[in-house]
Amino acid sequence: MQIGIIGFGNMGSALGEGLSKVWEVIAFDVDSSKSDRALELGIGWASSLDFLIRNSQFILLAVKPKDAGKVLESLKGKLEDKVLVSIVAGLSLKKIEGILGQEKIIRCMPNLAVVVGKGTMAYTCNQLVSEQEERQFCEGFSQCGSLYKIDEGLMDAFTAIAGSGPAFVMKFISALCLAGVREGFSYNQAKDIVLSTIEGTLHMLKTFGGHPEEWISKVASPAGTTVEGLKVLEESGFSGILMECIRRSTQRSKELG
Numbered sequence: 001m002q003i004g005i006i007g008f009g010n011m012g013s014a015l016g017e018g019l020s021k022v023w024e025v026i027a028f029d030v031d032s033s034k035s036d037r038a039l040e041l042g043i044g045w046a047s048s049l050d051f052l053i054r055n056s057q058f059i060l061l062a063v064k065p066k067d068a069g070k071v072l073e074s075l076k077g078k079l080e081d082k083v084l085v086s087i088v089a090g091l092s093l094k095k096i097e098g099i100l101g102q103e104k105i106i107r108c109m110p111n112l113a114v115v116v117g118k119g120t121m122a123y124t125c126n127q128l129v130s131e132q133e134e135r136q137f138c139e140g141f142s143q144c145g146s147l148y149k150i151d152e153g154l155m156d157a158f159t160a161i162a163g164s165g166p167a168f169v170m171k172f173i174s175a176l177c178l179a180g181v182r183e184g185f186s187y188n189q190a191k192d193i194v195l196s197t198i199e200g201t202l203h204m205l206k207t208f209g210g211h212p213e214e215w216i217s218k219v220a221s222p223a224g225t226t227v228e229g230l231k232v233l234e235e236s237g238f239s240g241i242l243m244e245c246i247r248r249s250t251q252r253s254k255e256l257g
Contacts (some may be wrong), residue, residue: 001023001136004056008034011087014115017041018144028052035159053078061086065256072099079103083133089257093126104128109155111162119145119163124152127139160249
């Protein structure tokens with residue numbers, strides 16, 4: 001299977017590295033200096049967009065939202081029964097079809113963790129994509145992480161939770177590390193402790209399941225240290241802040257579309 005990647009930035013190169021484990025990958029970017037990075041990863045470099053289209057069965061659109069319209073216009077009438085996979089935030093199937101016409105399109109939203117093969121990705125297909133083509137897509141992209149097929153109406157919310165999520169998680173980690181420094185740990189020691197705690201907590205939840213609040217009740221002893229800290233989070237509106245964070249990010253994704 002051959003896939004051509006249009007746009008070789010952070011997401012394009014990360015997906016390309018994962019896909020290259022099972023597919024033949026070539027890439028194209030207006031910034032030709034990125035060819036060195038592609039070749040380091042064992043990914044071919046296309047001399048032109050037309051060359052990439054001719055030599056690909058799947059075409060991955062991995063450009064910035066502001067550039068997507070222009071690139072789609074350049075693809076119009078050239079896809080010849082190939083499958084376009086778009087990872088452009090906020091760009092709906094309907095809007096892509098409005099530019100390209102009746103073509104096979106998969107809309108996908110990955111997050112940055114695809115760079116380590118642990119990405120979280122959602123996708124939806126238009127009606128022209130066959131079951132076989134969908135299976136091929138899943139076989140390739142599953143090399144980059146976990147795939148979830150969702151209704152397109154949930155794509156903006158997924159973008160906020162999973163696409164933007166790594167930044168929110170990193171902010172939480174950074175705050176815990178700084179809290180450790182404030183209490184007397186070195187930054188590196190605090191970071192190791194925080195990462196180990198988070199890793200263990202995730203493994204515990206994945207292994208045994210249950211609702212996170214159930215686990216909170218197991219950690220929070222009566223009149224203990226944990227419940228005292230939880231009281232501060234509740235008084236500060238921690239849950240509400242996160243919910244509003246996701247709501248605002250969801251709305252921004254809709255605006256980008």
